[in-house]
Amino acid sequence: MTTAAKPKEKSSWVNLLVDFGPLLVFFLTYRHFSPADDENGAGIVLAVTKSTIAFMFATLVALVVSKWRLGRVSPMVWLSSALILGFGALTVFFNDPFWIQIKPTAVYVLFAAVLFGGLIKGKAMLRYLLQSAFEGLDDAGWLKLSRNWAIFFVFLAGLNEVLRHVLTFGGWLQAKLWLFTGLSFLFTFSQIPMVMRHGMGEEAKEEFVENPPVDQ
Secondary structure, eight states: OOOOOOOOOOOHHHHHHHHHHHHHHHHHHHHHHSOTTOTTSHHHHHHHHHHHHHHHHHHHHHHHHIIIIISOOOHHHHHHHHHHHHHHHHHHHHTOTHHHHHHHHHHHHHHHHHHHHHHHTTOOHHHHHHTOOOTTOOHHHHHHHHHHHHHHHHHHHHHHHHHHHHSOHHHHHHIIIIIHHHHHHHHHHHTHHHHHHTTOOHHHHHHHHHOOOOOO
C-alpha cells in the first residue's frame, strides 16, 4: 500500500522574510533615527551605525529562520550574510557609511566572479549557490541562467557604484530597497520564457519566482 506524497509546505513568506526582512529592518531603523536637517553630518553617521547594527542582527535572525522553517541555508545566503556581517562590522568600527554602501558591490562582484568562473569550466554554479533543482530544467538551461545572472550582477555592481556616488545615503538606501529589488524581480520574470523552453515545468515556476538570487 502506497502513501500519498505529502504536499509541499508553502514557504513564500519565509523566503520573503529571509531575502528582504533584514534590508527592510535596515531601512526602517535608518528612517527612525535619521535627523531631518543633518543629511551629511554626525547625526546621519549615528543613524547609519544604529541601522547597521539592526541590519546585522536581523541577518542572523533570518539565517535561523531559514534553517528552522526551510531546513537549509543556501550557499548564496551564507555568502551574502557573511559579507553583511563583515562590512557591517567595518561600518560600526569606523563610523563610516562607506563600508555598508560598497557591500552590495562586493556581493555582486563575488557572485558574478563565481558564476563566470563556473561557466569557464562548463559548470552552472547558480545551481549550487541556490541549492535548488527547478523541476525539469536541463543543463543548458542552467548554464544560460548562470550566464544571464552573472551579467546582471555586473550591471547591478556598476549601478550601485554610480548611485552611491550621486545620491545621499538616504537616497541610496531607498534605491537599494526599492529599485534593486524591483529590478531583480523584473529580471527573474524575464528569464521565465527561457527556462520554460529548457524544460522547466509549470510546477517549478512558482519556486523559481520565489527564489531569485537577490542580495540583502
